Amino acid sequence: MNILVLGGGGREHALAWAIAQNPKCDRLIVAPGNAGIAALAECVALDILDGAAVVEFCAAQSIDFVVIGPEAPLAAGVADALAAAGIPAFGPSAAAARLEASKTFTKEVCDACGAPTAAWARFTDAAAAEHYIRAQGAPIVVKADGLAAGKGVVVAMSVDEAVAAVREMFAGSLGAAGASVVIEEFMAGEEASFFILCDGTTVLPIGTAQDHKRVGDGDTGPNTGGMGAYSPAPVLTPAIQAQVIDEIVKPTVAEMARRGTPYRGVLYAGLMIENGRARLVEYNVRFGDPECQVLMMRLGAQALDLLLACAEGRLDQMQVLWADDHALTVVMAAKGYPGSYLKGSVIGGLDTLPEDSRHMVFHAGTAVKNGAVVATGGRVLNVTARGATLAEARDEAYRMVAGIDWPDGFCRRDIGWRAL
Numbered sequence: 086m087n088i089l090v091l092g093g094g095g096r097e098h099a100l101a102w103a104i105a106q107n108p109k110c111d112r113l114i115v116a117p118g119n120a121g122i123a124a125l126a127e128c129v130a131l132d133i134l135d136g137a138a139v140v141e142f143c144a145a146q147s148i149d150f151v152v153i154g155p156e157a158p159l160a161a162g163v164a165d166a167l168a169a170a171g172i173p174a175f176g177p178s179a180a181a182a183r184l185e186a187s188k189t190f191t192k193e194v195c196d197a198c199g200a201p202t203a204a205w206a207r208f209t210d211a212a213a214a215e216h217y218i219r220a221q222g223a224p225i226v227v228k229a230d231g232l233a234a235g236k237g238v239v240v241a242m243s244v245d246e247a248v249a250a251v252r253e254m255f256a257g258s259l260g261a262a263g264a265s266v267v268i269e270e271f272m273a274g275e276e277a278s279f280f281i282l283c284d285g286t287t288v289l290p291i292g293t294a295q296d297h298k299r300v301g302d303g304d305t306g307p308n309t310g311g312m313g314a315y316s317p318a319p320v321l322t323p324a325i326q327a328q329v330i331d332e333i334v335k336p337t338v339a340e341m342a343r344r345g346t347p348y349r350g351v352l353y354a355g356l357m358i359e360n361g362r363a364r365l366v367e368y369n370v371r372f373g374d375p376e377c378q379v380l381m382m383r384l385g386a387q388a389l390d391l392l393l394a395c396a397e398g399r400l401d402q403m404q405v406l407w408a409d410d411h412a413l414t415v416v417m418a419a420k421g422y423p424g425s426y427l428k429g430s431v432i433g434g435l436d437t438l439p440e441d442s443r444h445m446v447f448h449a450g451t452a453v454k455n456g457a458v459v460a461t462g463g464r465v466l467n468v469t470a471r472g473a474t475l476a477e478a479r480d481e482a483y484r485m486v487a488g489i490d491w492p493d494g495f496c497r498r499d500i501g502w503r504a505l
Contacts, residue, residue, distance in 0.1 A: 092154030095449035121448025136166025198336035231262030274359030285347035313500030433490035
């Protein structure tokens, strides 16, 4: 098969790495890719938000299957354009992708199907939102309704902080994403991620993970896109997973089908777990980043078979084969992230590290300049390892981190601390 992966981050490097191991993959192209992806696939320049351009490229290159990595092309309808052209693709339609693209839409779906989630209200006016916040008190959660690249959520521990977040969003700090806001009840507990493939009818769980959102050790400092992750997440016990499938995921999938917008792709359920029960924090309509890295590390070559079965409506014929092990990834970021940071610093030592089924450095924001790998983003590398235990996976990952020569980078030193 000729396979095209859309995206250029750590998630897409992990997807490409897993897909490349499958003997069904004859030719692998990634658009736009990055320095790490270029070692295992052809990287091409392509506007991945332009459905017509993607279809034209697929026709010219005889592409048999497209895997859409990020949320933006999904929200832009790239999966719809591919479906109209008869090209199999992994990822939901734009209508179904509203589960991530609109917080209001997700809340309405949850209310309609009875899925447990936080109490909420939507506002298009700052004064009304502020009045609601003062009436509810803190802690409270303020969310931009639209896609904000992971920056649209403020967990406010004080009324003043929540009011400031509302004012910033309505002032245009997040562009169109903040034109309306959703204000939610603060949910206490432990957060974890559950990944489920859906083909419109069948749901197939493919793994659990826990992300580390705060920039600093001990979950301190500002929120980020994610500073590390591990899989599996022990807090998501078999009993809680069954509750999530029965009370949240299956009702959501049934409601989406009832609305005439069946959900096909991966449902990433962000969950808050307290007293042995889970409530939905939010849905994402693509793999998490960096959670995808630890999932792909554990899934390996079978990932392509699962994604293909999902796209073709054959999930009822599939089962997931898990190695009884653990994977952990440490994100190395440019100093200053998630604030302003320098681009272009040189990263050394990568060529001395192992790259095999148990050790990988997935590139998130890199390029090659004058023969050297340089940082081009905030989150730059995902240093990932597998082990028989989580402690072993952690030790291996940090051993690899120690071999990377990047004075302008940093990482958290406590990834996995909740489970360990």
